[in-house]
Amino acid sequence: MTSSSVTSIHSRDNAFVKDLRRLAQDSTAYRKQGRVWLEGDHLCRAALARGQRAAIAVYSESFWPQAQMEYAQAAPKTIVLADALWADISGLESPAHMGFVVELPQAPALQPGVATVVLDRLQDAGNVGSILRSASAFGFGQIAALKGTAALWAPKVLRAGMGAHFALRLVEGLALEDLDGLGVPLLATSSHEGEFLHRAALPWPCAWTLGHEGQGVSEALEARARQRIRIAQPGGEESLNVGAAAAICLHASAAARDLAQGT
């Protein structure tokens, strides 16, 4: 099952190992290298299931025998790393020491008329990944990340996104004015103002905006929104986790759409 392109590496100073270490540990290294690092069995399978192809498959030496059975021909190039090097690169305690290097898709432009999630300076990689996952689940096709948002293809975002990256159009580094091209109504989540989500009529397609973990959606962005929407919190908490708020809003759009179609 092995092909002629299998390379074993034992040196920390190998150029590929250095690049891979940067990809795995530096959240914006993908921009320089033009490729991303998917680590672990679950994430790699999710990417394959969405038709994504690996450029390079990377396995630890001790995982390599199993990899030859489970991942035969997963990529045109295979690299087998000495176990000691693996520990040096990976931050995961995954039992399967494997990962794929994938070519970063060409940065797309915003597509008008598409149901979109706008990220306004979100900081936490876990939150961003979880929102991408919810967006994909609820039929949103595009993510518009404003400048100051965490890097969308960072390894931690990829892990939390669990493959959603490969089902979405991801546009980064946008200015506020770029959103004018969306052509769908902006809905701003607010903690204190606007209509309650569960009583609101929601347009489709739309663009939900989600704001910075501490500061929420900026005033300038809120001013561009057609509706401000808040989530009723009878328990009296002042702020949900933004990933939780996103899930609730995006689901509400999908539910409203389904109910409108069904009646």
Add this chain to the structure above:
Amino acid sequence: MTSSSVTSIHSRDNAFVKDLRRLAQDSTAYRKQGRVWLEGDHLCRAALARGQRAAIAVYSESFWPQAQMEYAQAAPKTIVLADALWADISGLESPAHMGFVVELPQAPALQPGVATVVLDRLQDAGNVGSILRSASAFGFGQIAALKGTAALWAPKVLRAGMGAHFALRLVEGLALEDLDGLGVPLLATSSHEGEFLHRAALPWPCAWTLGHEGQGVSEALEARARQRIRIAQPGGEESLNVGAAAAICLHASAAARDLAQGT
């Protein structure tokens, strides 16, 4: 503003420092010590805002001058740690080097008739904390954690919970049979079966069950549920993040309750 109970510590081998290091780094040390560690400004303020009292306030030497203004008399005992010791204890990059040691509440028994969230072997501290936060926001009063669930008072869960711990009744280490005492209908979240959430009539009070990140709710627990409920995912994803799923379900209960009252 300083009181007579201020102690400075410079030694790594000091008994309090050793205990604090365990509390901060070992997710179950609170069970032995009978107290928990709240680290960082935001979390400590959230606990104070819910009427929680600190047993010991801990500050780094360099934060101490500011602490005397901002946290005067926050606790009967104050400990000032040499900056080098702080780095040794803390995993956070928070600018405010401060935290509270708080007495762990007596482990309560399950209270019947209360809206509850049942956690079935959830593993990820961030997910558990986010669910506690959503539970508190949406008017659930009690968390029932089955054996095998992440420790509820672990530092990472406390951070993600953002004070929700102090607004909830938290019961840990339960067996399946213990849930018989809840006296409210169990609703099981399911990824493939049951009624769609947005079309379901939801009872109140109820107990939502949320399952293990990989395996979901166990069959034995599902068998005890009155209803199985699933979240429509028109985008075709197979699994939402469990914190996202929880937020959607708990919000749906709160919304249904509000709509029933309003009409």
